[in-house]
Amino acid sequence: MKNIVCFALGLVIAIFSSCGSSSDFTPADNALVAAQQFLGGCLKGDFKQAAYYLSADSTNNQQLAALKEAYYHNSSDQRVEYRSSNTIIENDEVVSPSEEIITYQNSYDKxxxxxxxxxxxxxxxxxxxxxxSGNL
Structure with a gap:
């Protein structure tokens, strides 16, 4: 009986530990989707989503931490405005088959x-x- 309880408890823990993982996000199949998902996460204050769509390295992680800190330095009214704003893509410049520069603004601060x-x-x-860095 004790083995059955341990097995059931282990199964429940395994099921709950798989919830909320990064598999909640779908890999971006193009640059625009990556940009929109990243920016949407930043605007909503969902930095877990933003981190998923970020090329992970120490410099990018530091920049994301700075964005997160700046987001929470805004007033609660400003954060509400950012969460309700939309991303507007102005230009998508293909630099190479593996790099694109995306010019955008959000509908709140423009x-x-x-x-x-x-x-x-x-x-x-x-x-x-x-x-x-300004080195686009």
Whole structure:
């Protein structure tokens, strides 16, 4: 009886541990999807989603942490405005088959910005190093 209880408990733990994993997100099959999913996560304050669509390295992770900190320095009213805003893609420039520069703004602050998306083995990802270095 004790073995059955342990097995059932182990099964329940395995099921719940698989919930909420990064498999909740679908790999981006193109640069625009990666950019929209990344930016949508940032606007909503869902930095887990943003991190999934980010090319993971120490510099990008630091930049994402800075974006998260800046997001939470906004007033609660501003965060509501960002969460309800939309991403507007102004231009999608193909640099190479594995790199694109996307010019966008959001409908709240209407500031034009650029980001770079790169094709990886895990789908398209955003590379913030180029966004913040100015070396697009």
């Amino acid at each position: 500031i034009t910005r650029k980001l770079k998306a790169v094709k990886t083995d895990n789908g398209w990802k955003v590379d913030l190093k180029y966004t913040f």
